[in-house]
Amino acid sequence: MRFISTILAAFLAAPLPLAAQVATSGGLEIHKPWTRATPPGARTGGGFVVIRNTGEESDRLTGGSSPVGRVELHTMEISDGVMKMRPLTDGLAIPPGETVELKPGEHHIMFVDLAGAIGQGEPLPVTLVFEKAGAIPIEMFVVPPGAPEPEHDSQKGQ
Numbered sequence: 001m002r003f004i005s006t007i008l009a010a011f012l013a014a015p016l017p018l019a020a021q022v023a024t025s026g027g028l029e030i031h032k033p034w035t036r037a038t039p040p041g042a043r044t045g046g047g048f049v050v051i052r053n054t055g056e057e058s059d060r061l062t063g064g065s066s067p068v069g070r071v072e073l074h075t076m077e078i079s080d081g082v083m084k085m086r087p088l089t090d091g092l093a094i095p096p097g098e099t100v101e102l103k104p105g106e107h108h109i110m111f112v113d114l115a116g117a118i119g120q121g122e123p124l125p126v127t128l129v130f131e132k133a134g135a136i137p138i139e140m141f142v143v144p145p146g147a148p149e150p151e152h153d154s155q156k157g158q
């Protein structure tokens, strides 16, 4: 019994690996989708993915949807010496042969007007919408509030 609980403790203490989730449509691959759980009362949350365009045409991430709230695309920029978020109203270009990473402090998906908290324990369903590839449903791995990017299963070339 003690042996089993030791194993279990070791397992629980290990960083949670993110399943090698890859959603594809056309030439687009969506890797490493993750978000953070939100504290009570939070109105917004951020979401992050890596988008690889293996095709020969440029595409554009134009928006998305999620049951948790409205989806916007944001970037960060310095305005009057202060780092601020700015909506990417024209979306985000995904050039052919390139990998575009959405991550904290840079381009990101923003969940606004949250209908409820983003909770841990279950992946968050999100649909990303691209100009050419159309809608791509993904599930974002949820880490605790403020936690860094989760460890990912090794993915070749990532």
Ligand SMILES: [Cu+2]
Binding pocket: 074, 075, 085, 086, 108, 109, 110
């Ligand atoms: Cu934002």
